[in-house]
Structures are given as C-alpha cells and as structure tokens.
Amino acid sequence: MTFDFWETLFMDTPELDRRRDELRCQGLQENQSTPWLANIWKKGEQVWTLEQIRYIVNHATKNRPIPLTDPEVLMxxxxxxxxxxxxxxxxxxADAPKVLQRLSERGLKIGLICNTGRGPGHAxxxxxxxxxxxxxxxxxIFSDEVGYGKPDTRIFLTTAKMLGLQPRDILxxxxxxxxxxxxxxxxxxKTLLFDYEVPSGFRGQPS
Known part of the structure; x- marks a missing residue:
C-alpha cells in the first residue's frame, strides 16, 4: 500500500504555506544580501531545490548569472x-498513526510517494x-531524489520495485x-481517492 504525502498523510493550510514562503525569502535575503528575492519568489515560479535557488538569484539580478560556486554559501x-x-x-x-500501525501489524508493505516542490525529500x-x-x-520516494514526479508512471513503478511488489498488488x-x-x-x-476538501487559498488547488 502506498500513500501520498500532501493533504493525505500530512495536512497543510494556506497560512502555513505563506509562512514558509516568508521564511524562505527572509533566509535567502540574509544569505545573499539582495532585497529582490522576496519579489521574485512571489511570482510562484518553481523548479527543484538548488535549481530554484539559482533561478531566483539569477532573476533577482536581471538574468545576469551569479557564480554560486562557494560550497559554504550554497549550503x-x-x-x-x-x-x-x-x-x-x-x-x-490525526488518523495516520493508527492506520499505519494496523497496516504494519497485518504485515503489509507501506510506501510513500511524494511530489516535493519547495520542500526537499530529506526535510x-x-x-x-x-x-x-x-x-x-x-x-x-520523493520526486526531487528520483528526478520525476506524479503523475509520471516512473515514480509509481520505482516505488513498486523498491517494495518488491508488482504494481497490480499495490493500492x-x-x-x-x-x-x-x-x-x-x-x-x-489500484487506487483510492482520499476525499479531502483542500482549504481555499492554495496557489495550486488539486482537482
């Protein structure tokens, strides 16, 4: 059995989403000493983590690339x-721990498949x-670690392989x-739609 992360295993709110954006802007400004990063981030342009950072910095300097080669600065x-x-x-x-415990007690293999976006897999x-x-x-399985995300079939097939199961045997x-x-x-x-009404206010509202 496999689970999605966002709005299935973990629940988010627009307020928390905005707070994380504020913290990202603040941290990037402090470490790169440029006041433009907050405005660039508000455009909502997204790529993967380090690429996102380079993209934002380059846009903040009007697409004149800044060589980010210092490992300490990058870190x-x-x-x-x-x-x-x-x-x-x-x-x-709130229901996740007891559901996961019951599945584990039944001896079922459990996987997670997550599109990461701005929060990398290790975090x-x-x-x-x-x-x-x-x-x-x-x-x-996190999309930033394997290089592709849902709905690409590869991320599901990769998960099945890591679980040692055939896709037809996974819900x-x-x-x-x-x-x-x-x-x-x-x-x-096989699939089960988790019927959850996502709070209004998110930029990307799921179907």
Whole structure:
C-alpha cells in the first residue's frame, strides 16, 4: 500500500504555506544580501531545490548569472530554502498513526510517494521521523531524489520495485485525481481517492 504525502498523510493550510514562503525569502535575503528575492519568489515560479535557488538569484539580478560556486554559501542558501518545511511544518493527519500501525501489524508493505516542490525529500523525511511515522514505511520516494514526479508512471513503478511488489498488488491512496488516481492507474496500481476538501487559498488547488 502506498500513500501520498500532501493533504493525505500530512495536512497543510494556506497560512502555513505563506509562512514558509516568508521564511524562505527572509533566509535567502540574509544569505545573499539582495532585497529582490522576496519579489521574485512571489511570482510562484518553481523548479527543484538548488535549481530554484539559482533561478531566483539569477532573476533577482536581471538574468545576469551569479557564480554560486562557494560550497559554504550554497549550503547556507539551501538550508534557508528547505528549513521552513520543519520550522513551519504541515500537520500530521490525526488518523495516520493508527492506520499505519494496523497496516504494519497485518504485515503489509507501506510506501510513500511524494511530489516535493519547495520542500526537499530529506526535510520531509525528517518531519515524518519527528512525528513518529517514518519507521512504518518500507520505502519513501520523493520526486526531487528520483528526478520525476506524479503523475509520471516512473515514480509509481520505482516505488513498486523498491517494495518488491508488482504494481497490480499495490493500492495507492491520495487526494489528487490526476496525480494520485490517474497516474497510479496508468502504472497498473489500484487506487483510492482520499476525499479531502483542500482549504481555499492554495496557489495550486488539486482537482
């Protein structure tokens, strides 16, 4: 059995989302000493973590590339970017621990399939550890770590391989019709739509 992360295992709010954006802007400004980064981020342009940082910095300097080659500077920038995932974290679904415990007691293999966006896999995995649910999972697959995300069938097939199961033997649970249901079905999995009304105010409202 596999689960989606956002709005399935962990629940988010527009307020927390905005707070993380504020913290990212603040951290990037402090570490790169440019006042334009906050305005650039508000455009909502998204790519993967270090690429996002380079993209934002280049836009902030009117597309004149700044060589970000100092490992220490890159480390500080990256930490400023992902740390809000832990300082203003999403909330664990209150029913998740007991559901995961019951599945584990039945001997079922459990996987997580997550599109990361602005919160990289290592930060979200740490959030799961802090909430006491990481050890229930036999595989945790994050899009920034494998290079592709839902609804790409490869992320579902990669998860099945890591679990040692055939896709037809896996039930995937998630809240997004396109990413979780149709994507998993195209990979050959069974699906269960987590019928959750996403709070209004998010930039990307799931179907």
């Amino acid at each position: 500080r920038l990256e930490e400023s970017y992902w740390s809000p995932s832990l300082t203003a974290p999403a909330t664990l679904n 979200l995995r740490e959030l799961m550890r802090r909430e006491g649910v990481l050890d229930y999972f036999d595989a945790t 995937h649970v998630g809240d997004n019709i396109e990413n979780d249901v149709r994507g998993a079905q195209r990979a050959g999995m």
